[in-house]
Amino acid sequence: MEAKLTAYRDRKRRRAMVESMKNSVRGVLTWGKTDTTVITETPPPAYVELEDREDIESIQSEESLDLSPSQNPVVTQVTYLLYFLLWATLYMIALQFEFGAVYFILSSLVLIWKNTRSGPKKKGEISAYSVFNPNCEAIDGTLKAEQFEREIRFGASSIR
Template sequence: MEARLAAWRAKKRKEAMVCRIKEVLSWQRSPTGSTVDDKDDLESIISEDSIDFSTPPRDSTFFTWTMCCLYFLLWATLYIIAIETEFGAAYFVISALIFIYFNTRSGPKRKGEVSAYSVFNPNCQSIDGTLKPEQFEQEIRFGATSVH
């Protein structure tokens, strides 16, 4: 059990270090710093359901807006330099792909969050805006205003 506890603590320290590195390199700063406490109880180690993967709420402070503006000015300056060196289109496409990569979530699903695929949700619950066969059939038979 001690080896398992030590491995779990090492894993949490590594996750905290990766989180700190992402905070330093990211323009989206979290308002609270994450620290790892060595005095974790054994129940939370054994059950992974108790881990909360939700992100802290973002604050829109002056510092955050200033950093966003500075990053944009840096990007615009480099874009102008790329245009002058006839590398502007490639720079724009590469920066768009980087923007898309860093703004998509690849982490685990948050607690209570429903999946876009209804087969993975409890009772096959679908999200709002999903076109279900029953709704489609009702619209065909009675018109689009029959669905509310």
């Protein structure tokens, strides 16, 4: 049983490493565009029959880990610098053709669009809308009706 579990964990780690390398290469080739498709993988039938609860829990905890590689901040800064230089060069060309204002407005709209998240949220991340969170828990900084009422009745010093 231990040998099967060890082999399964090793295979799972290798797959995660290969996927992370594929994602990092894909990220470099697509210039930061993210792939929003989610691929769900079913475990092989031979390993479904694990009966020991501790082994199953340890496998599940390994699957929930974030195995994405952390990026080097220097590479990120150089990439952003290159993006800015490309944008500035195209902006200068647009200015020569008296198309600068339109280019600036369109590039601003593209920047706004690219900075909005359209992918799924991470596991364990709470929503900005409290009705979607467990126990309707609000995020920090949210003005709640109870807090507003307390401030009106007792002043701003009544905030906890």
